[in-house]
Amino acid sequence: MTSSSIPSDRPPPPPQSYYHPLPAEPHSQPHQPTQYIILLPRYYNLQTFLNRTCRRRLFCLAALLLLGLAIFFLWPSNPEISIVRLRLDRLHIVTFPQISLDITLDLTVKIRNRDFFSIDYKSLIVAIGYRGTQLGYATSAHGHIKARGSSYINATVELDGVEILYDVIPLIEDLAKGEITFDTVTKIGGGQLGLLLFEIPLEAKVSCEINVNIVNQTIEQQNCYPE
Template structure:
């Protein structure tokens, strides 16, 4: 009588997987052994202030110092701008011809008297002590005469007025005789006047020299002996 129990040979094998492992790389036993692979890791640099290394960016302490320094620099720049000495401004506020006469015998000469009022304006926060004020008059670029006033004082951020009288008596004109005769024929002579002031700024520890200059062109009518026009400009 045969047994109904199946034999071991007929037992079914388990289910095979759906993938197969990759074959191992062929290796020749005669080749030398290969070194293990090497890897390089890049890490950010770490700065330690205890070692004296400073970071590439400003620390908070430096940033606070910089923020405090900027207003100080602005205040210092503003103070230099306001306190830096500058030359005074001078202008001719009044110009009057008191006397004018041309002499033709025995030599060609002229008499001229000018009254001027000069305004000196001090723009600085310090006073100005000027040593002298010089007013000169010329004809065709050649000086005929000048007058000098005494020294004076101008307060800070203030203006001062100076009266000056320039008087010429019998001044001979030798090199410009023919141009003068031509101007007399036209009935108008143009003179040039230069007003110059020199002084110093009244600082406590040191003195700063200052200078200002203004020039005027004066056209005189020889018939009625009056000033036809004048043009003054600073230099």
């Protein structure tokens, strides 16, 4: 007995594929909106900026002004010295056996303190000279000058028997004319500031040229100038 099979009308299954489809092109994807980032500079308020700049400049200017005023008022300066009165008390010239002279000179000195603190000076020195040669000097005691104040000091220079060794001929000529010229130098020694509490060299000085009439023993002319 022979078996028979009935043919089927179904198509055969397709062969199995080992490949995957390629991805789609970018332009085929759905469109997305483009994003932009914008960088803006920092915003300044012009009026605020100008006001801040002006305040800084005014502050710096005020600081410099205060510093300058402090230096001006506190920086030590030399006092002023001047001759208020100058009087000849005695003049005697000896010609034998050698030329010498006796002289007494009275003067009043004014010392003015320009600083805003007091000054204590050590001494006041008054020297007398003839034709650039010092004949002698006198020294007074120490003194005190208050801030922005003045002080008057009386000083007397008395010289006895001072010999003239180097300027004999000019002195004889002056004696013949009846007039002799002396020079004086008045200065104060070192002092101490009442505020800073340390010693500084004070260089207040005044020089004078005085023409003395030998006959009537008077000062005919005087010329004083600070140094």
